[in-house]
Amino acid sequence: MSFYHEMQRYDLEGFSQLVESRTPRDVERALSRTGTLELEDFAALISESARRQYLKVMAQQAMQLTRRRFGRCVNMYLPLYLSNLCTNKCAYCGFSAFNKFKRVVLSLEEIKEECEAMRRLGYENLLLVAGESERRCGMPYYRQVLPVVKPYASYLQMEVQPLETADYAELKTLGLDAVSVYQETYHPGRYAQMHLGGRKADMRYRLETPDRLGQAGIDKVGLGALLGLYDWRVDLLALALHIRYMRSTYWRTNLSVSFPRIRPAEGGFQPYLPVSDGKLTQLICALRIFDPELDLTISTRESAHFRDAVLPLGITALSAGSSTEPGGYAHRGQYLEQWTVNDDRSVDEVVAVMEKQGFEAVFHNASTTYFKSTAPRTAAS
Ligand code: SF4
Numbered sequence: 001m002s003f004y005h006e007m008q009r010y011d012l013e014g015f016s017q018l019v020e021s022r023t024p025r026d027v028e029r030a031l032s033r034t035g036t037l038e039l040e041d042f043a044a045l046i047s048e049s050a051r052r053q054y055l056k057v058m059a060q061q062a063m064q065l066t067r068r069r070f071g072r073c074v075n076m077y078l079p080l081y082l083s084n085l086c087t088n089k090c091a092y093c094g095f096s097a098f099n100k101f102k103r104v105v106l107s108l109e110e111i112k113e114e115c116e117a118m119r120r121l122g123y124e125n126l127l128l129v130a131g132e133s134e135r136r137c138g139m140p141y142y143r144q145v146l147p148v149v150k151p152y153a154s155y156l157q158m159e160v161q162p163l164e165t166a167d168y169a170e171l172k173t174l175g176l177d178a179v180s181v182y183q184e185t186y187h188p189g190r191y192a193q194m195h196l197g198g199r200k201a202d203m204r205y206r207l208e209t210p211d212r213l214g215q216a217g218i219d220k221v222g223l224g225a226l227l228g229l230y231d232w233r234v235d236l237l238a239l240a241l242h243i244r245y246m247r248s249t250y251w252r253t254n255l256s257v258s259f260p261r262i263r264p265a266e267g268g269f270q271p272y273l274p275v276s277d278g279k280l281t282q283l284i285c286a287l288r289i290f291d292p293e294l295d296l297t298i299s300t301r302e303s304a305h306f307r308d309a310v311l312p313l314g315i316t317a318l319s320a321g322s323s324t325e326p327g328g329y330a331h332r333g334q335y336l337e338q339w340t341v342n343d344d345r346s347v348d349e350v351v352a353v354m355e356k357q358g359f360e361a362v363f364h365n366a367s368t369t370y371f372k373s374t375a376p377r378t379a380a381s
Contacts, residue, residue: 002211003245004204010241012187012234015043019233022047027054030289031061037290042240045286046233055282059313062288066314069292073360075317076347077125077157077297078118081326082106082145084335086131088198090184092229092262092269094338095131097198101336104326105136108148115152117329121321121347122363124154127180129324129338132161132199139167143174150175154365159222161199162209168216180222181209182258186238190230190272210242214250220295221246221253227280228262228271236283243291256295256317257287261302277306281313288314304343308353318361320350 022044030041031054037045044050050058083105086095106114118126126149130137137160150156157178158171168179185191188203195201213221223242225235239257246255259280262271275283287294297317298307307318323329325337343350351361 002208003242004207006241006245007186007207007238010238012238015234015237016231018237019043019047022049024049024053031057039237039240039244042286042290043233043237045289046236046283050286051278051282055278055285058282058285058289062285062314063312065288065292066312066316070316071360072358073362074311074315074354075125075295076123076351076361076363077127077155077317077319078121078123079127079129079159079299079319079322079324080111080114080118080149081324081328081338082111082128082130082141082160083133083137084131084326084338085133085136086198087134088132088200089196090200091194091196092226094336099336104335105130105133105141106326108144110327110330111145111148113330114327115149119152121329124152124364125157125362126153126155127157127159127319129158130160134161134199137161139163139170142171146171146174146176157220157222162206163212165212165216168213168218172216172218176218178220178222178254178256179213179218180224180256180258181206181213182222182224182226182260183207183235183239183242184226185230186225186235186242187230194229210246211249214246214253217252219254220256221250222256222258222297224258224260226260226262227275228273231273232275232279232283236286240287240290243294247291254295255291255293256297258297258299259284260299277309280306281310284310284314300341300343301339302342304345304350307343307350308357311354311359312357318350318354320345321347 026044027050030044084095085103085105087097089097155177156175159180162181191203210221225239261275295316296314298315299319300322322341324339325335327334354361
C-alpha cells in the first residue's frame with residue numbers, strides 16, 4: 001500500500017468542480033472547525049467564495065496558528081547546485097536534456113569552495129540540488145559528497161532524483177536530514193505531457209518516493225506541486241490528500257510544503273494556468289489552516305515584495321542570496337542557472353526586513369534553540 005494506491009480512490013477530474021461548488025457557508029464551516037479539516041473544507045478554503053469574502057479572516061487565522069506553533073523564528077536555508085546535468089526531458093525546465101548548453105558536475109574540491117562561500121553568508125542549513133543523472137550523479141557520487149558537505153551543515157537537505165529506500169537509509173547515516181520531492185503535477189495526463197523522457201516519466205515511482213522516505217526514517221519530507229503546470233485546484237487538493245496520507249502513515253516524519261511557481265527558464269515554457277499573487281497568498285493561508293504543523297517554504301523564485309508580504313502569514317523557511325547555478329556562490333556566471341532568481345536582495349537586506357517585521361532569522365538547525373549562526377557574515381553578503 002502506498003500513496004499511489006490511495007490516489008486510485010479519488011477522481012481527480014472532479015476536483016475543480018468540488019472547489020468551484022464551495023459556498024460561503026462551506027468556507028465558514030471550514031474556518032470554525034476545531035478538529036481535523038476534511039478535503040471538502042480545504043476545497044472551500046481555496047475557493048473563489050473564500051477569496052472574495054474571507055481572505056482577511058483566513059490571514060488572521062493563519063498568522064495566529066503559525067505564531068502558536070513556530071513563534072517568530074524563520075529558518076534560513078540555501079540551495080547548493082551540484083550539477084546541471086540531467087537525462088530527463090521536463091518541458092518546463094532549463095536543465096532539460098532537450099536544451100543544449102555546457103553541462104557540469106561539481107568536483108569535491110568545487111563543492112568545498114561552495115560550502116566555504118555559503119558559510120561566509122552565514123548558512124548552516126544547506127539544500128543539495130542536482131539534475132538526474134544516474135551515471136554521474138548517482139549514489140557513488142552522493143557517498144563522496146555528503147562527507148564533504150556535512151561539516152558545513154547543521155541541517156542537510158537534498159532535492160535530487162528519487163532514490164530507493166535503502167539508499168535514503170544509507171544517506172541518513174552520512175548526515176542527511178530532509179528530502180524534497182515535488183510531484184510537479186498529480187494529474188497523470190498532464191504529468192505524461194510534461195515529462196517526455198528519462199526516469200522521471202515514471203509517475204508512479206515519483207509519487208511513491210515520499211513513502212520510501214518515510215520508511216527510511218528521514219526526518220523531514222518536502223512535498224509540493226509546480227504551480228502553473230496544471231489546474232492548481234486539482235494539484236492543491238491532491239497535495240492535501242498527500243499530506244493527510246503521510247501524516248497518518250508516517251506519523252514520525254515531519255513535513256514541509258513549498259509553493260514553486262514556474263519561472264522563466266531556458267526553453268521558454270509558458271505556464272498552463274498561472275497562479276496570481278492574490279491566489280498564492282490564499283493558498284498559503286489555506287494550507288496553514290489545513291495543517292498547522294507544516295513547514296511552509298518560499299524561495300527566491302518569488303519577488304521581494306511578495307515574499308515580504310506573505311512572510312507573516314505562515315512561512316517558516318526562506319532562502320536569500322540564492323544561486324541556481326552550479327558553482328554560483330564561489331564563481332558566479334560560469335554555467336547556466338536552472339531558473340532566474342526573482343528576489344535578488346542580499347542576505348543582509350532580507351534579514352533586515354525580517355527583523356523590522358519582528359522575525360528572527362535562524363541560520364542554524366531550527367529544531368535547536370540556537371538562533372543565529374556563530375559564523376561571521378562578510379560585509380559583502
Ligand atoms: S526539473 Fe529536474 S528532472 Fe526535470 S529536467 Fe529539470 S533538473 Fe531534470
